[in-house]
Amino acid sequence: MALHIICCVKQVPDPETPASQFRVDEAAKKVIPAPGIAPVPSQFDTIGVEAALRIRDALGDVKISVVSMGPDSFRDAIKHCLAMGADDGYLINDPALHEADHWVTAQVLAAAIQKLAPFDLVITGRQAVDWDMGVVGPTLAELLGIPCVTIAKDVKVQDGKVVVERVLLDGFETVEAPLPAVVTVSNELGEPRYPQLRQIMMAARKQVTVWTAADLGLNPAQLQNRVNVEALYIPETKVETEFIEGDTVEEKVDRLLQRLREAKLI
Amino acid sequence: MAIEVKVRSPQLRLLLAGLSFFVAVALVPLVAALVVIAASQGMGEATRQVFFNIAKWARIFVYALTAAILLVLAYGPLSRLRLWLIGKREDRWDRPWERARFFLLYGIGQGRMPNDLYAGLMHLLIFWGWTFLFIGTVMLAFHDDFVEYLEGHVYLGYSLALDLAGVAATVGILMALYRRYLWKHPKMRLGSLWDDVALLWLMLAILLTGFVIEGMRVGMTELQGATIDVHGGIASDPNWAPWSPIGFLIGKAALESGASQGFMELLHKSLWWLHLAMATGWVAWVGYGKISHILLGSANIFLRKLSPTGAALAGTALPPIADFETAERFGAGYLRDFTWKQLMDVDVCVRCGRCEAHCPAYNTGKELTPMGFLQDIKRYLTEAGPRLLAARRKGEEVKEERAIAGDVVSFNTIWDCVTCGACEYQCPLFIEHIPKLMDMRRYLVMEQASMPETAQATLMQLEQRGHPWRGTQLTRTTWIEELAREGVEVPMFDGSQEYLYWVGCTGALQERNVRVTKAIVRLLLQAGVSFGVLGAEETCSGDPARRLGNEYLFQMQAQQNIETFKAKGVKKVIANCPHCFNTIRHEYPQLDGRFEVVHHTQLFAQLVAEGRLEPRTINELWGFPVTYHDPCYLARHNNIMGEPRQLLAAMDLETVEMERHRGHTFCCGAGGGHMWVEESKGQRINHVRTAEAAGTGARVIAVACPFCLQMFEEGVGSVPEAARKGMQVLDVAELLERSVAYSRAAATR
Known part of the structure; x- marks a missing residue:
């Protein structure tokens, strides 16, 4: 029977936006999109799709579904994954969910994944490259009640198990988990593949299924964010220069050492 | 000997x-x-x-x-x-x-x-x-x-x-x-x-x-x-x-x-x-x-490619894929994907070696040899051709057919080409090497998604961000804002001006090239040329996408620019990038975009001849000879060799020529998308060329292309004989700006 892999993807503001163009609305605690710079699929998420495609390259009979939650523009991220080779795309687009934090996101995605059941493997990026929280994957596993392996550099499915090489600070470890499971992948896995033109053309014709919260049996009013953003601002970097004065070199060095000790730098 | x-x-x-x-x-x-x-x-x-x-x-x-x-x-x-x-x-x-x-x-x-x-x-x-x-x-x-x-x-x-x-x-x-x-x-x-x-x-x-x-x-x-x-x-x-x-x-x-x-x-x-x-x-x-x-x-000479726009070589304007929906295959992977003329080309090659002797890839130790790949296809055509024909006649499936792209002709051979046109320029029989290599690239990219990692990153970058300069901290309007702070108002094109100045991605997004862009704008303003720029509305001309094999992306980008041009009423374009220049001049007409394009060196030569710009000898450079490097896409592909030299002569600069100059110029290494693609092996092309420039005794390398500028800037830092001399790389426009400024200062004294 075909293996079913579900990849979760997110669209993010282009991480390569020049710093001069990056602005936040401190009052609304929101990022202001840079003019003329299109959002892109979060890089770790496309690496997740690459991991799924590699499993399909190895096993053959694998169905890959892509799930995303966000406004209509997220369709582009899904289309990109379809062009890479994924089979189906699902977008949960509900205005009531546009302010969702990781907790609400994970609940919605979990509901979508259950709606797509049976499934064998859920793959997400280790973190989205906008907020860099890295919690949706593990939260999903918690909600689905299945094992979670994070920060993978290699994912294989063998004998009904998933075999994962996890990146550690000083190397890697190999972990096995029973299916179904959630795996979050890291950039050590390798570059996501370049879509072939025929697949791009096919992806352009494919329909992305759009669901609302109600379609998943969820009531947005009951989904409460757990993360509360207190403040959002671009940190200022200040450079202050102080000249240490003194009559002799020894005196200057003594005072310098004293200042460094006061600043707890030595 | x-x-x-x-x-x-x-x-x-x-x-x-x-x-x-x-x-x-x-x-x-x-x-x-x-x-x-x-x-x-x-x-x-x-x-x-x-x-x-x-x-x-x-x-x-x-x-x-x-x-x-x-x-x-x-x-x-x-x-x-x-x-x-x-x-x-x-x-x-x-x-x-x-x-x-x-x-x-x-x-x-x-x-x-x-x-x-x-x-x-x-x-x-x-x-x-x-x-x-x-x-x-x-x-x-x-x-x-x-x-x-x-x-x-x-x-x-x-x-x-x-x-x-x-x-x-x-x-x-x-x-x-x-x-x-x-x-x-x-x-x-x-x-x-x-x-x-x-x-x-x-x-x-x-x-x-x-x-x-x-x-x-x-x-x-x-x-x-x-x-x-x-x-x-x-x-x-x-x-x-x-x-x-x-x-x-x-x-x-x-x-x-x-x-x-x-x-x-x-x-x-x-x-x-x-x-x-x-x-x-x-x-x-x-x-x-x-x-x-x-x-x-x-x-073969009689049947050579004739260009409707006066393109000098077959590789100057690559043939478009007319219809993606019905195309049986994108590019050329197998014998039958080439045209009969392409197969004829392969057959007429006499191995005279002229192409190879001038090929920058071959001469820096890469796998590509123009005559070599022709001979490889010829050998396979001779060996397998009759078998394929017989099978086709009987309507049978062809068994064990080898792919040309990636098998008969190696992956590296296909990707080593910088599309400089030296091979086509030398070939006495007018064999068209570049379109064959580019058709194979198209196959590798669009059918197989098989390309060097750096090429893939470049194509992704072009697709997502509309320019090839990953990680730039500039935007297309940064230089305009900077000039405004200096009190120079850059006119935006609104249809009332004579020329659109097409800045290009490199001219806007690379610090070093922004200096050239600013020099050009100052000169245009001084000469009273009626022009405007597009600012944020520019996107990549499409040249890198096309020459990296993604014809689909090229057509999208070119189409978008053509629409912008038409909507704004653009008739004449000034380009300082020979690659953009070439694409707008010879390739946009394929997509029904007909615009008159001049290269900045052409326009400036004309303005100097008309007396609208008055250059003088530049004191700070005097005594150090200048050598001018012909960009492939200007000299070889477009026959523009005289105007940049006229400008240098008008500035009364002492010039020396490199051994390989004018139509025989040696590529800086950045053509055909190679500005962003790592060379497969051997010496770096730009180092070889920089050493040649250093060998002339010149202290300044004058260029007329943003990629050449980048390549030589890197070269003069890495090639010992150039670094020792402290060679400078300057666009002809930068030299001209200094010269004109000097002239004006002298006039007011």
Whole structure:
């Protein structure tokens, strides 16, 4: 029977936006999109799709579904994954969910994944490259009640198990988990593949299924964010220069050492 | 060993191309003058006996043999033609008069031969010598069987001309043998025993036996005043003999060494038959081996790609994929994906090595060799072609067909090309290398998604962000804001201005190139040129996407720009990037975008000529010579070589030329998307070129292309001989801006 892999993807503001163009609305605690710079699929998420495609390259009979939650523009991220080779795309687009934090996101995605059941493997990026929280994957596993392996550099499915090489600070470890499971992948896995033109053309014709919260049996009013953003601002970097004065070199060095000790730098 | 002489000066090359005709034309007055002298000596009866010392039936035999040989000859090209038809359709019959003119200039005129002086002269001698001998033989047959006109002074002139032609051909062949055996020239790397070696020796043998036969005949008849069987028998005259100078010398030598009449008869007769066999064998060979370039090469010149926009080379404007929805395959992966003309190209290559000698990839140790990949496809076409044809005829699946892209021609070969056009510029037979390599790239990218990692990253970058400069901290309007802070208002294009100044991604997004962009804008403002820019509305011209094989992305980007241009009422465009310039000029018309484009060096040369910009000698640079590097896409692909030099001359700068300049320029290494693609192996192309620039003694490298600027900036930091000298790299516009500013400062003092 075909293996079913579900990849979760997110669209993010282009991480390569020049710093001069990056602005936040401190009052609304929101990022202001840079003019003329299109959002892109979060890089770790496309690496997740690459991991799924590699499993399909190895096993053959694998169905890959892509799930995303966000406004209509997220369709582009899904289309990109379809062009890479994924089979189906699902977008949960509900205005009531546009302010969702990781907790609400994970609940919605979990509901979508259950709606797509049976499934064998859920793959997400280790973190989205906008907020860099890295919690949706593990939260999903918690909600689905299945094992979670994070920060993978290699994912294989063998004998009904998933075999994962996890990146550690000083190397890697190999972990096995029973299916179904959630795996979050890291950039050590390798570059996501370049879509072939025929697949791009096919992806352009494919329909992305759009669901609302109600379609998943969820009531947005009951989904409460757990993360509360207190403040959002671009940190200022200040450079202050102080000249240490003194009559002799020894005196200057003594005072310098004293200042460094006061600043707890030595 | 001998030193290879290369001709760089276009005037000299033109002169040498003229030499081709001269070799032929000089013979005529020379011979005519001598005939006048002969006339004064009264040799009105002079003629020769055709088929002297040869059996009567030989005449009929020769005609029958000729007919048979012509059939054998014709079978060769026809069997190749069948193989080419494996390829797709392509129309190469448009504009026949222009084609005929081309053929005269480059086929009969051998216009590209003198690019390599030694090989060119060698080829001209063989070509004209052999041509005269061939015409002479046909003339003789006509004389013998139809109208007897080779008599008296006409005959003497004829005989002298053919002897001289024979000498010319012999000298040419000896030059070729010297080049092959003693010089061991690297261009003959791919020589083959039969095709190259045996052919040369055969031609030498034909010439030498011809001379000996003539010598024996002259010795037995004219020198002895013997009666010959013409007009019922007339006496020959020893005074005729010197008009066949080589025959005269050989005949005289034979007589003086005491050769018997019987020996001379026997030698004449046996060599005559040998000569006949070899000559007819040679004619048959013309249908098959390397020598078939007489027919196929000529046809290839006639059938070359003609550009509607005046593109200099076939690789200047790549052919579009007309319909993605119905295309059976994107690009060329297998034999049948090439066009018949592309397969013909592969077949006509004679391995002369001129392309290879100029290829920046090959000369820095990469896998790509232009003649090598042609020969690889040719070998496979010869080996598998008949099998594929048979299967197609029977409507069967073709089994075990090898892919051309990635298998017969290696992955690295396809990706090493910088599309500089050196190969196409040199090829005497007008083989179109670049479109074949680019078609294979298209296949690898669009069908296989198989490309170097850096190429993939570049294409992703182009697709997502509309420019190739990943990680830039600038936007397309940063430089405009910076100029505004200096009090310079950059006009935005709104349709009321004459020109759109197309800044290009590099001009806007790379710090070093922004300085050039600003210099150009300041100069345009000073000269009072009516222009505007698009600012944030610019996107990549599409050149990198197209040359990295993603034709789909190219068409999207080009289409978007064309729409912007049309919506804003753009008619004339100034571009400072030769790649953008080339794409807008030659490739946008394919998508119905017709705009007049000038390169900034062209416009500035015009403004200086009109007195709207007044440059002066730049003191700070004076005393240090400047060398100008011709960008491939400006010089070779668009024939713009004079204007940048005019500007440097107007600034009164001391200039030195690199050995490879103008049309023979050597790529900086950044063409064909290679600005962003890592070189596969070997030396870095830009380091080789920077070292060449440093070798001229120049302290400043003047450029006219943003990629060249980037490449040389890196080069002068990494190449020790350039770094030691502290070489500077400046765009011609930057030099001009300083010069004009200096001039204005002097005027106000």
